[in-house]
Amino acid sequence: MHRVPALVILALLLAIPAFAQNVWSFEARSLAMGNAVVAVADDSAAWLQNPAGLPYLQISPKSHMAWPMRVSATTDAGLEVDTIGANISARDRGGRQGWGVGYWHLGDYELGMGVSLSIERYGAGYGARVSDDWSVGVAVADLEMLWDLPPVMMPDQSPEAMAAYNGRETIIDVGVMYRGVSDEGEAKFGIVARDVADNMQATVDVGASFRSPEGLLLTTELRDATDAIDAMFNVGAEWQVPGVPGLSLLAGLADGDATYGAGYDFMPWTVSLSTQHLDFATETAVTFCGSF
Numbered sequence: 001m002h003r004v005p006a007l008v009i010l011a012l013l014l015a016i017p018a019f020a021q022n023v024w025s026f027e028a029r030s031l032a033m034g035n036a037v038v039a040v041a042d043d044s045a046a047w048l049q050n051p052a053g054l055p056y057l058q059i060s061p062k063s064h065m066a067w068p069m070r071v072s073a074t075t076d077a078g079l080e081v082d083t084i085g086a087n088i089s090a091r092d093r094g095g096r097q098g099w100g101v102g103y104w105h106l107g108d109y110e111l112g113m114g115v116s117l118s119i120e121r122y123g124a125g126y127g128a129r130v131s132d133d134w135s136v137g138v139a140v141a142d143l144e145m146l147w148d149l150p151p152v153m154m155p156d157q158s159p160e161a162m163a164a165y166n167g168r169e170t171i172i173d174v175g176v177m178y179r180g181v182s183d184e185g186e187a188k189f190g191i192v193a194r195d196v197a198d199n200m201q202a203t204v205d206v207g208a209s210f211r212s213p214e215g216l217l218l219t220t221e222l223r224d225a226t227d228a229i230d231a232m233f234n235v236g237a238e239w240q241v242p243g244v245p246g247l248s249l250l251a252g253l254a255d256g257d258a259t260y261g262a263g264y265d266f267m268p269w270t271v272s273l274s275t276q277h278l279d280f281a282t283e284t285a286v287t288f289c290g291s292f
């Protein structure tokens with residue numbers, strides 16, 4: 001009588017590595033671009049997206065700080081997915097190195113049948129250029145997951161056994177980025193080996209991006225390229241609208257799910273909005289960012 005619910009729970013628990021490895025909800029801008037972040041990684045969440053991107057962090061041209069920084073806060077705007085995120089990233093004025101720290105919380109996400117999941121992730125990253133075109137970086141994060149599983153669905157499990165479904169792990173990511181600049185624009189290639197210690201599940205993400213002099217950014221990413229959990233193909237774009245200073249429009253596909261949004265930059269402040277139509281939910285996020 002309880003076999004079907006138990007099998008459903010088992011399937012959800014087997015999905016733990018996928019929840020652990022996603023980098024959603026850190027910035028509305030990247031969400032709106034289909035989560036194709038590995039070869040962009042130039043906003044305040046770069047430490048997680050690809051720490052090798054930290055030396056190329058977007059900074060305010062008016063900043064007088066020795067280490068210009070971006071500070072952001074993200075929320076899901078109170079819709080289906082209860083998330084909050086906060087990030088701080090900075091780089092030296094010469095763009096040789098950068099660092100970042102951040103926090104992300106997914107609260108009581110309902111998976112159906114009375115099952116919910118909460119995730120907290122906080123960490124830090126560092127990146128440095130090793131040549132004119134290449135940079136490397138490393139990020140370390142503490143990940144804690146808490147499953148709420150109704151006892152009626154697994155009546156034979158003791159409290160101690162149920163506690164085994166919850167856990168805390170240290171995740172280490174290592175990133176590499178190539179950046180080439182010419183009269184035609186800026187091209188980037190990025191790769192991130194996630195969870196290299198294999199505490200949850202080691203995966204590899206690869207991506208490429210191109211930014212034209214006219215302000216069009218195109219980006220693509222193959223997440224979990226080795227298909228260790230579930231490979232995803234993401235694409236995205238950001239268009240700085242001509243004649244409307246500070247306004248950008250964003251769109252993408254996150255493994256086939258539509259994403260879109262907009263951003264407005266009124267230095268030193270930026271506000272970004274995004275919506276994702278995912279298989280399991282519609283997520284709407286807003287990010288407030290300051291560049292100092």
